[in-house]
Amino acid sequence: MMFRTILIANRGEIACRIVRTCRRLGIRSIAVYADVDRNALHVERADDALRIENYLDIASVIGAAKTAGAEAIHPGYGFLSENAALVEACAAAGIAFVGPTAATLRAMGDKDAAKDAVARAGVPVVPGYHGTQDPAAFREAAQRIGYPVVIKPVAGGGGKGMHIVTQESALTETLDVARREARSSFGDDRLLLEKLIERPRHVEVQVFGDTHGNLVHLYARDCSVQRRHQKVIEEAPVDHHALFIAAVAAARAVNYVNAGTFEFLLAPDGDFYFLEANTRLQVEHPVTEMIAALDLVEWQLRVAAGETLPLRQSDIRANGHAIEARIYAEDPARDFMPAPGRITFLQFPQNARVDTGVRAGDTIPFDYDPMIAKLVVHGKDRPEAVARLAHALEQTRIAGIATNVEFLAAIARHPAFVRGPVDTGFIVRELAALVPAAAPASEDELHAAARRVLADRAVATRDAAARSPEPFSPWARADGWQLNDAPHREVQLVDGERVVRASGNLSGGVALEVVREGDALTVFAPGRRRDLRLFDPFTAAAAHVLTPTLAAPMPGVITAVHVAPGATVAQGAPLVSLEAMKVEHTLRAPAAGTVDAIHCKVGDRVSEGAELVVFTARKQEGG
Numbered sequence: 001m002m003f004r005t006i007l008i009a010n011r012g013e014i015a016c017r018i019v020r021t022c023r024r025l026g027i028r029s030i031a032v033y034a035d036v037d038r039n040a041l042h043v044e045r046a047d048d049a050l051r052i053e054n055y056l057d058i059a060s061v062i063g064a065a066k067t068a069g070a071e072a073i074h075p076g077y078g079f080l081s082e083n084a085a086l087v088e089a090c091a092a093a094g095i096a097f098v099g100p101t102a103a104t105l106r107a108m109g110d111k112d113a114a115k116d117a118v119a120r121a122g123v124p125v126v127p128g129y130h131g132t133q134d135p136a137a138f139r140e141a142a143q144r145i146g147y148p149v150v151i152k153p154v155a156g157g158g159g160k161g162m163h164i165v166t167q168e169s170a171l172t173e174t175l176d177v178a179r180r181e182a183r184s185s186f187g188d189d190r191l192l193l194e195k196l197i198e199r200p201r202h203v204e205v206q207v208f209g210d211t212h213g214n215l216v217h218l219y220a221r222d223c224s225v226q227r228r229h230q231k232v233i234e235e236a237p238v239d240h241h242a243l244f245i246a247a248v249a250a251a252r253a254v255n256y257v258n259a260g261t262f263e264f265l266l267a268p269d270g271d272f273y274f275l276e277a278n279t280r281l282q283v284e285h286p287v288t289e290m291i292a293a294l295d296l297v298e299w300q301l302r303v304a305a306g307e308t309l310p311l312r313q314s315d316i317r318a319n320g321h322a323i324e325a326r327i328y329a330e331d332p333a334r335d336f337m338p339a340p341g342r343i344t345f346l347q348f349p350q351n352a353r354v355d356t357g358v359r360a361g362d363t364i365p366f367d368y369d370p371m372i373a374k375l376v377v378h379g380k381d382r383p384e385a386v387a388r389l390a391h392a393l394e395q396t397r398i399a400g401i402a403t404n405v406e407f408l409a410a411i412a413r414h415p416a417f418v419r420g421p422v423d424t425g426f427i428v429r430e431l432a433a434l435v436p437a438a439a440p441a442s443e444d445e446l447h448a449a450a451r452r453v454l455a456d457r458a459v460a461t462r463d464a465a466a467r468s469p470e471p472f473s474p475w476a477r478a479d480g481w482q483l484n485d486a487p488h489r490e491v492q493l494v495d496g497e498r499v500v501r502a503s504g505n506l507s508g509g510v511a512l513e514v515v516r517e518g519d520a521l522t523v524f525a526p527g528r529r530r531d532l533r534l535f536d537p538f539t540a541a542a543a544h545v546l547t548p549t550l551a552a553p554m555p556g557v558i559t560a561v562h563v564a565p566g567a568t569v570a571q572g573a574p575l576v577s578l579e580a581m582k583v584e585h586t587l588r589a590p591a592a593g594t595v596d597a598i599h600c601k602v603g604d605r606v607s608e609g610a611e612l613v614v615f616t617a618r619k620q621e622g623g
Helices: 012-025 041-045 058-068 084-093 102-109 111-120 135-145 168-186 241-253 285-292 296-304 382-394 405-413 415-419 443-466 537-543
Strands: 005-008 028-033 048-051 072-074 149-153 163-165 191-195 201-209 215-227 230-238 258-266 272-278 321-328 345-347 353-356 371-379 397-399 491-495 498-502 513-517 520-525 528-534 549-551 556-561 574-580 583-588 593-598 611-617
Touching: 005 012, 005 058, 012 028, 012 041, 012 296, 012 353, 012 371, 028 041, 028 058, 048 058, 058 072, 058 084, 072 296, 084 102, 102 111, 111 241, 111 272, 135 168, 135 191, 149 168, 163 168, 168 191, 168 556, 168 574, 168 583, 201 241, 201 272, 201 296, 215 241, 215 285, 230 285, 230 382, 230 405, 241 258, 241 272, 258 296, 285 296, 285 321, 285 353, 285 371, 321 382, 321 405, 371 382, 382 405, 382 415, 397 513, 397 520, 397 528, 405 415, 405 528, 443 491, 443 498, 443 513, 443 520, 443 528, 556 583, 574 611
Parallel strands: 005 028, 005 072, 028 048
Antiparallel strands: 149 163, 149 191, 201 215, 201 258, 215 230, 230 321, 258 272, 321 371, 345 397, 353 371, 491 498, 491 528, 513 520, 520 528, 549 611, 556 574, 574 583, 593 611
């Protein structure tokens, strides 16, 4: 019997996505929220919402489910979705868990145990090491496997904590960084090593099992477009019968129930290797839904309620091609640094599926993953889907924070991606083309911004004149009237490092949209966004005051201080590390010099621009 009430133990777009299916099925949905999400979209969309301490607090989640009378808990992805302790807590409380069993989570959620399990089922695995955590053992294993190697957290997924090491001299420092990221993201700092397979594709098979012994695959997805091991664009289907057989065999070996994904590296010679299993719904599940015309959340709920799978393998068909692009609050020009902040304007295209958990006016906090939305298109074949993706990205408008929309649009237009398929090194190789050097705003973009400012001023002046005792005075006019001169209106704008004058006169023929928030102006053209601001001479003067400090590039938590005051360091030496959105970033010495002072300690929460290190560069000989 289908559930009447479920609690969604997640946030953001996936919580909104689950609510949508619940509403269609007539199921009452209960959202949970931490304090930072009190006014979030998923809270608004659900039928009811309850506060919890945090999204990783099992006792708080179970307590909320009991309070709401929920018969089941859907964990979404991330957070507690692959935590066996939550499954056991649900069972103890008489609440169904929408996902695999605790035994399966333990067998497949631990990467080394997963490899052993699938290897026993005859599935090839990537050569690697998963033993004692002694750094010396890692060094010995890396030498035996052969560089380059990949460091991975034993627990978790999503690319967090993964690092490629190409030489022994970098291994120890990278292990330390990966261990801190793993501890922060998954509460488990154990690591493993794998041999780096050169120029592979990353292909994953969607499987589904029920409690009656039925098990099917729903084709495969190509997730090769990645940066820092984080998927950026995913597409389906991938037709590879041998992969389907291997994935189903691996799933059957562990009596897999509910939704899961078995991920593989597909080498250029056609060989494939098991990578990991994700025992949950994946971020990229919409592309499978679109080609198969299915609702995977509905399947999850039906299986968790004890029903059989809705379809047999012979009834599942793939139609057309679907592609998903992940839109993040991040700055590709600053090495994809997370860019939390307030979204002042948000507009998505009408001819695409958009899964999102935010709206205009919302703030992307630095506490969580910086995803804004998933944009998904479908076409009769891959060329049509690629063209639709490019068009949809060109019509996406987001202002107030940095995003990767232009970067995604550049991928969609890149000849290698258009030809397809690409391997996992595509972004690294083509980064210069995908993230070109910043170009100055065009004349039309500058004049469009100026025209918006002048129009706003005209409205404000007209309103003020209407309230004036002499509304018809020439001094109340807003058309640039001047005594003994022709009318003249001009605006000073800051474009990057330059200050320019613009009159608001467009050359014509260019479709431009301008969004304004105070002194900030965002100009949109198809596939292009330019951020400008009104010139303020006082702010400009202050910006030229030079201070020998290193500041926090974003809000975050200090995870390591690598030096002490008085230390002499070489250029590039690590000074301070901070974590933002579950990724650790290390600030390094801009030149050889001396550390004068440290203004932070491990555990400090710092805001963007906070002074962390006072640093004096060493004067160059003969300089």
